[in-house]
Amino acid sequence: MNTPLAERMRPLTLDDYVGQEHILGKEAPLRKSMEAGVLPSMIFWGPPGVGKTTLANLISRTMNRPFYKLSAISSGVKDVREIIQQAENGGMFQQGGSILFIDEIHRFSKSQQDSLLGAVEKGTLTLIGATTENPSFEVISALRSRCQIYVLKHHEKSDLELLLNRAIQNDSWLKQRNVQLKETESLLAISGGDARKLLNILELIVGSNQNLNPLIIDNDFVLKNAQQSLADYDKNGEQHYDIVSAFIKSIRGSDPNGSVYWLARMIAGGEDPKFIARRMLILASEDIGLANPNALLLANATFDAVEKIGWPESRIILSQCALFLATSPKGNASYKAINLAQKTVAETGDLPVPLHLRNAPSKLMEDLGYGEGYLYAHDFPGNFITQEFLPDALQSTNFFKAGSSPKEQEIAKNIYQLWKEKYDANA
Numbered sequence: 408m409n410t411p412l413a414e415r416m417r418p419l420t421l422d423d424y425v426g427q428e429h430i431l432g433k434e435a436p437l438r439k440s441m442e443a444g445v446l447p448s449m450i451f452w453g454p455p456g457v458g459k460t461t462l463a464n465l466i467s468r469t470m471n472r473p474f475y476k477l478s479a480i481s482s483g484v485k486d487v488r489e490i491i492q493q494a495e496n497g498g499m500f501q502q503g504g505s506i507l508f509i510d511e512i513h514r515f516s517k518s519q520q521d522s523l524l525g526a527v528e529k530g531t532l533t534l535i536g537a538t539t540e541n542p543s544f545e546v547i548s549a550l551r552s553r554c555q556i557y558v559l560k561h562h563e564k565s566d567l568e569l570l571l572n573r574a575i576q577n578d579s580w581l582k583q584r585n586v587q588l589k590e591t592e593s594l595l596a597i598s599g600g601d602a603r604k605l606l607n608i609l610e611l612i613v614g615s616n617q618n619l620n621p622l623i624i625d626n627d628f629v630l631k632n633a634q635q636s637l638a639d640y641d642k643n644g645e646q647h648y649d650i651v652s653a654f655i656k657s658i659r660g661s662d663p664n665g666s667v668y669w670l671a672r673m674i675a676g677g678e679d680p681k682f683i684a685r686r687m688l689i690l691a692s693e694d695i696g697l698a699n700p701n702a703l704l705l706a707n708a709t710f711d712a713v714e715k716i717g718w719p720e721s722r723i724i725l726s727q728c729a730l731f732l733a734t735s736p737k738g739n740a741s742y743k744a745i746n747l748a749q750k751t752v753a754e755t756g757d758l759p760v761p762l763h764l765r766n767a768p769s770k771l772m773e774d775l776g777y778g779e780g781y782l783y784a785h786d787f788p789g790n791f792i793t794q795e796f797l798p799d800a801l802q803s804t805n806f807f808k809a810g811s812s813p814k815e816q817e818i819a820k821n822i823y824q825l826w827k828e829k830y831d832a833n834a
Contacts (some may be wrong), residue, residue: 410577411537411578411606411607411610412574412581412606412607412610413602413603413606413610414569414658415578415605415748416573416574416577416578416606417461417464417466417487418461418810419465420468420469421465421469423456423523424461424462424465425562425566425569425570426457426458426559426560426562426563426566427457427458427459427462427559427560427603429560429608430557430559431462434707436555437449437485437555437557440708441466441469441470444470446466446470446504446506446533446677447470447533447554447555448527448532448533448534448535448553448554448555449534449535449536449554449555449556449557450512450534450536450537450538450542450551450554450555450557451535451536451537451538451557452538452539452556452557452558452559453464453539453540453558453559453560454544454561454563454600454602454647454648455539455601455603455604456537456601456602456603456604456605457559457560457561457562457600457601457602457603458559458635459510459537459559460508460510460537462559463476463506463508463537464508464537466506466535467506467508470503470506471762472505472506472533473505473506474505474506474508474542474643475490475493475494475495475505475506475507475508476507476509476510476723477490477508477510478509478511479509479510479512479513479514479515479519480510480511480514482509483519483520484522485506485745487519487522487523490505490507490532491526491531491532493505494507494526494531494596494626495530496530504530504532504533504620505531505533506532506533506535507523507526507530507532507533507534507535507644508535508536508537509534509535509536509537510537511537511538511539512536512537512538512546513538513540513542513543513545513546514537514679515603517547520546520547520550521547521549523535523550524549524550524553524810527550527553527554528553531576534550534553534554536554540682541639542556542686553632554571560599561600562568562602563744564591564595566597566602566606566813567591567595567598567602568591569593569598570602570605570606571588571591571605571609574606574609575588581609581610581613584613584617584620584622584740585620585621585622586613586621586622586624587622587623587624588624589620589623589624589625590624590626590629592626593626593627593629593630594608594624594830596611596630599637599648599649601667606681606745612624612628612629612632612771615632616689621793630648650673650676651669651673651682651683651686652668652670653671654666654669654673654683654686654729655674655686657669657733658690658694658729658732658733659690659694659734659737660739661733661734662733663729663730663734665728665733666732666733667726667729667730668727670683670722670726670729671728674718674722674725679720680713680718680722680725681710681713681714681797683713683725684706684708684709684710684713684725684728687706687709687710687725687728687732688703688707688709688710689705689730690706690732691703691705691706691732692741692742693739693741693742694737694739695732695735695736695737695738696738696739696740696741696742697736697738697740697741697812697814697815697818698736698737698738698740698810698812698813698814699735699736699738699814700814701733702731702735705728705731705732706732707729709724709725709728710723713725716809726797736812736813736814737810737812738809738810738811738812738815739810740807740808740809740810743808744806744807744808747806748806751801751806755784755798755800755801758800758801759798759799760798761792761797761798761799762780762793781794781796791825793826793828807819807822809825
């Protein structure tokens with residue numbers, strides 16, 4: 408059978424669709440829009456294997472709309488214009504507009520995305536885009552403003568087990584092989600929550616053990632049989648997220664050899680250089696930060712450079728940045744500080760801004776005491792004077808906690824010297 412198991416098991420109705428209750432539940436926004444007969448253009452943003460393509464197909468079927476599909480990897484402006492023309496020609500014979508589904512829309516260039524604007528604006532086409540990348544970075548603002556952004560979440564364990572059992576019970580090929588699923592933990596771990604990968608790995612394991620009947624699948628059986636199956640499966644680049652994870656962890660772990668190896672693997676797989684550069688830009692702040700502030704500058708310069716220069720030359724720029732980041736001192740004080748501050752905000756809510764920190768643009772605000780008592784730092788020796796900058800309920804809270812890197816320790820020492828009086832009073 409040539410059709411992969413994941414394709415054979417695509418649901419035919421919304422009621423059979425598994426997961427994403429936050430947008431498809433009875434009171435969820437997308438479900439309510441569809442029930443009202445209103446279908447906005449939209450972008451599905453989520454990891455691989457959570458059902459973006461399946462959901463687009465089901466929406467088209469449920470709404471009884473003509474459905475066109477393009478892959479941003481192999482399509483261009485010419486293909487978009489041809490579909491727009493077909494939609495315009497068929498408009499008088501159809502109820503509602505046509506749906507155009509674009510998979511991996513983040514791979515469309517600005518000019519390609521521009522070519523969609525007119526048709527989306529006029530309602531000739533309802534666009535459904537699918538992306539694994541943040542639309543804020545990869546989709547032009549003019550197109551984003553015309554679309555609803557729906558975030559699709561990773562499947563829960565119960566969702567994945569339901570998909571496995573449904574396949575074993577309903578797929579004729581699996582039923583012939585008398586598959587008995589005893590344990591699921593190894594299958595779920597190897598698939599990483601990707602439903603498509605989960606089903607196709609199951610199919611590969613079953614296909615490589617056709618002499619066994621019944622075929623009993625437990626954790627040990629999966630681990631013994633998965634290595635070759637995964638090697639076959641990953642020829643098409645399904646290790647995308649595993650490899651970038653190994654790349655980031657190698658840099659974080661200060662291993663230049665691992666870093667450049669996994670970089671080479673991504674290059675060999677045809678990865679988008681901007682994707683690699685963006686991950687290093689995040690890491691430069693999250694895992695190095697104040698320990699070496701130049702890391703963020705170089706990572707940002709790298710991102711700018713690879714936007715101007717494509718393969719193969721970008722590999723040299725990416726290598727320089729990866730090696731610089733891997734060999735830099737590490738520190739995550741900035742990452743921990745904003746996490747703690749956000750947690751505090753979530754717990755304490757909208758605390759009032761102290762009066763002395765408020766702006767007083769009017770006489771009334773001055774009379775109410777806005778800005779009264781604020782000390783202008785530049786009027787004091789060393790451009791510093793001790794005063795409170797946090798809401799009353801959070802006075803003396805310390806969000807910045809230096810790590811062990813020499814630079815962060817130096818920063819902590821300087822902060823202590825400035826705020827020694829306050830720190831000692833609260834010790």
